[in-house]
Amino acid sequence: MKYDFSRKKKRDAVLDLLLIAVVLGICGFLEANKYNYSYAISIIERSMIYAVVAVSMNLVNGFTGLFSLGQAGFMALGAYVTAILTIPVSQRPSVYYISGINPLIANLSAPITLALILGGLVAAACAALIGIPVLRLKSDYLAIATLGFAEIIRALIAAPMMDTITNGSYGLKSIPGFSSIFQVLILTVVSIGLMVLLINSSYGRMFKAVREDEIAAEAMGINLFHTKELSFVISSFFAGISGGMLAMFMRSIDSKTFQVSLTYDILLIVVIGGIGSVTGSVLGAFVVTAGRELLRFFDEPLTVAGVSIPLFRPGFRMVIFSILLMVVVLFYSRGLMGTNEFSWDGIFGFFRRKRKAVKAEGR
């Protein structure tokens, strides 16, 4: 038994290394041929950014059991802070040509990593303030209140008084992009890695205790408010980081980028991946982002044997997508991963079961 165990461990280590090598290999290949594969690169980068925010949403919703819908607002904060700090000073006059730039920020700039972290911190600080009133609310009230706060943040960003900082409804342009896909990869891996470490730490256990039973958690000496606030603030920090990454990815942002529908998109990723599974959220981010692109042919007119099929026109893709989503919600409510995490045992077990099932059918 013991021998078997260590062999398994060795096998897993080898497979882990292999997986890392494959990922790095793919990224390296894409990076080397980035002009031929710009479409694929953009899908992968967007997936990674969504993976970060999906995991952060899962941290509050899946692991702490708080139904928060404020993700888009915190992403907006992170995105604007990052954008304001990284737009090259020389280009600022042309970005703010309509209402001018506030002298306070005219010469303020920071390197990308620092800007992202500051963006995350601003989002976290804002979450800490918002959390004081709203985290005392019960499930659906919390959902609607966080949604409301996200909308207020968006309204403030678009407000005329903020024009010299956020450039109002014109949005911010000329945001420097990523230097390579590896930069996105590193940011994503570090962010998700930190969240995984947190979830598996003693604090992560407390989050789960609160999710399971608030009254029992309190009786075990867990301060409900502090624990919820901690989870909410940390989640918002990473939402802010991913917002900053999104700003760098898109190169130009405005307050419309961060509408409620963005939060819904992230929620759908979390649901499809499985509420309470980090690897599920990552997988969900890739499946949803890539799926949306792959379904693009539904939007193109389709002609079969000279007859054009009337269903295929712009918008059909999103309909199919939403129907798929409802099917997942109604019939596979556990999503791709349920609350399980990825493991090699799980993969092998899955295929073994498949093979058995095939054999059993063949008989």
Place this chain on the structure above:
Amino acid sequence: MNEVKENVLKMENVVMQFGGVTAIDGLSLEVNRGEIVALIGPNGAGKTTAFNCITGIYQPTSGVVSFKGENLKGKSPDCITRLGIARTFQNIRLFSNLTVFDNVLIAKHLRAHDNVFTATLRLNLKEEDRMRRETEKLLREQDLYELKDEIASSLPYGLQRRLEIARALATSPELLLLDEPAAGMNPQETQELTDFIVKIRDQYHLTVFMIEHHMDLVMQISERIYVLNFGKLIAQGSSEEIQNNPEVIEAYLGGSEDA
């Protein structure tokens, strides 16, 4: 033998009202160190409400609850647990989707010295290690170690009760409140539980205050008994005194049929 009684829990004239309903009406009682004291009474007498007032889930409308001389007024449930009062619930409240081990381990965190940064970056290995060792020790003592990787909700009912008690013990309490620990148990299980309560009292130097309907259990091990009916204390004393108290008999036989 030292006969000085040290007061652990004291309720003085506690009143608890919900809107117009008075659930507890002027309850005063004392529990001394090392005692096993029972709170009995017909259904709806306000026993669980009394527990909720002690553990901070409800704030009493008036009156004082004190633990080792410290007034518990305005303290939150987690604070009260930290002071050394642990409890179980009438309808078991485990962290149902977590393992037996994690259920107990979570309770251990109460006395840990770490923060979210050290915990995330694994700089608290010593603390984490200590919590795990203590959890392991406690589970072995409670004969739950073989089940440590089981999901809590998959355990049979009796073991879930045991786990809930183990989890309460993990907070290193001085006073343990048990809310109907023998509910749903057959006579043999009840007998085992009776011995178990005495055993943990001695082993962990506890004071036990419990709500219970099984009179065999109550009469066997309680040093003193308080009887509550319609929110009012109607009797107190040793088991013989209570058994012969006409008011108590009246409350049980006259008031409700399910005692």
Place this chain on the structure above:
Amino acid sequence: MSLTTFLQQCLTGISLGGAYALIAIGYTMVYGILRLINFAHGDIFMMAGYFMIFAMASMPWFIAVPFVLLVTTVLGVGIERVAYKPLRSAPRMSVMISAIGVSYLLQNLATYLFTALPMAYPEIPGLKKIFKIGGLSASFVTFFTPVLTIVLVYLLITLIHHTKMGMAMRAVSKDYETAALMGIDINRTISFTFAIGSLLAAIGSILYFTDRMTVFPFSGSLPGLKCFVAAVFGGIGSIPGAVVGGFVLGMGETALVAAGYSTFSDAFTFVVLIIILLVRPTGLFGEKTTNKV
């Protein structure tokens, strides 16, 4: 600001509030029974707008209006059957996610079928006729909305308090399982609740869009959220509360626009929400609940 302008704005606010009130009732009734924020409710309202456009294109208005009311009601009940009923015993988060999913589907469906461009809302003869009282001028619909709202609410309250179905609805909202044990057909009662909610949303949509003149796929999402806030403001589960909430929000929003803060008119709703949740989480007319341990 002159008195005339002030009264003019008040009138606009009351009219908007009336439409909000009708939609808010749908939220409050569904929440009262299922404890679910029906995120799709605003989109049902939007779909009612599109139904009206197509109905008016092919039939006279007195047939089109009942037809639209009927179709919208069927849509609302259908959504409940397909998306919420299978999840009766599922955790609350799943049902809420399902509601968001339906909302997403309706918006995408509308974009696909009717394109994302705003479409002109047809005129029902007489509704847009301009009336003048003293210095005030407003279209008929502006006067008609609050009156109709009050009448409908009166009818609804009568229904809830004096009919068997109303009694069933009240019982289900108090305690779902006990109501079932008492022989109440839960599913029928819930369907009926959705039918009434959708019907009122359809009426609200006619009044609202006649004023706004265009419909687009997202025109239901923000009014939807606002009306939910109105329901929370009045105390969720309380119909008079939803009406008061609707009027308060409608008038507050109009006042902000009139004062030149139109950017904040949407955020205003959420500020109201947060204040009410902090000061009086059960809303104006809500009942206090204690959670049992």
